[in-house]
Amino acid sequence: MGSSKPKSKTLDLPSAPDEVLVGAAREGDMAAFEELVARHRDKVYARAFSILRKEEDALDLSQEAWVKAWQRLGQFQGDASFLTWMTRITINLSLDRLRRRQRLQAESIEQMDEDFGGVERHLPVVTPNPTEGLERAELRARIDQAMAQLTWAHRTVLILHELEGLEYKEVAKRMGCSTGTIMSRLFYARRRLAALLQDLKAERSHDAQS
Numbered sequence: 001m002g003s004s005k006p007k008s009k010t011l012d013l014p015s016a017p018d019e020v021l022v023g024a025a026r027e028g029d030m031a032a033f034e035e036l037v038a039r040h041r042d043k044v045y046a047r048a049f050s051i052l053r054k055e056e057d058a059l060d061l062s063q064e065a066w067v068k069a070w071q072r073l074g075q076f077q078g079d080a081s082f083l084t085w086m087t088r089i090t091i092n093l094s095l096d097r098l099r100r101r102q103r104l105q106a107e108s109i110e111q112m113d114e115d116f117g118g119v120e121r122h123l124p125v126v127t128p129n130p131t132e133g134l135e136r137a138e139l140r141a142r143i144d145q146a147m148a149q150l151t152w153a154h155r156t157v158l159i160l161h162e163l164e165g166l167e168y169k170e171v172a173k174r175m176g177c178s179t180g181t182i183m184s185r186l187f188y189a190r191r192r193l194a195a196l197l198q199d200l201k202a203e204r205s206h207d208a209q210s
Contacts, residue, residue: 018082026073033073037066040083044090050163051094061097065090080176087174091156099148102141146196154189161186 011024013035024032044065049058068089076085147155153175160171161182172182 019078022073022076022078022082025070033070036082040086041066043083044086047087047090047164048094051091051159052097057097061090061093065093068093081173084174084176087160088152088156091159092152095148095155098144102144142197142200143193145200146193149196150189150192153185154192157182157185158189158193 011020011029011032013021013031016024016032016035018036018039021032021036025036041062045058045062048061048065049055052058052061065086069086072089076082147158150158156175157171160166160174161168166174168179168182168186172179175182
């Protein structure tokens with residue numbers, strides 16, 4: 001335990017390709033992994049922020065993503081770029097956190113209702129446009145719930161193209177597939193998301209009437 005991890009003595013870190021750095025990091029070269037972090041941390045943070053929309057959460061999740069990447073380096077197959085692999089880790093962690101946040105919010109509202117006999121007494125007495133705020137919050141909740149039900153490929157293509165605003169070719173590069181595949185996935189992802197949102201809207205409408 002007293003011996004330090006090997007350093008990159010012969011490897012020119014700044015000019016080394018990601019694949020070479022990954023190989024060195026697998027052998028315990030922390031300097032090589034730190035170069036990967038320095039090279040891609042802004043992109044990883046941007047991806048997390050695009051989903052979570054909170055700086056503190058995005059920073060925290062970025063750190064979690066890099067820790068998980070270090071632990072799972074042995075699973076990196078090289079069939080896609082290292083950045084694409086990191087993007088997958090980041091998106092999956094971010095979506096998991098969104099689901100936990102949504103679940104905790106729901107549990108918190110239910111607990112308030114049980115403890116105090118109604119959430120309404122905890123709402124602000126005066127709001128500029130309460131209906132608009134509630135509708136926006138309800139729509140956001142429906143979108144998050146529907147997104148959580150999509151496959152990883154469909155969630156990812158929607159996030160990268162719709163939320164990040166990346167073009168088809170850039171999304172294809174990040175996901176390691178052809179532009180045609182991205183266009184096809186996007187078509188089916190949009191259709192699936194629309195169907196899920198319609199189902200959720202119908203469910204909530206039915207619950208409200210019953």
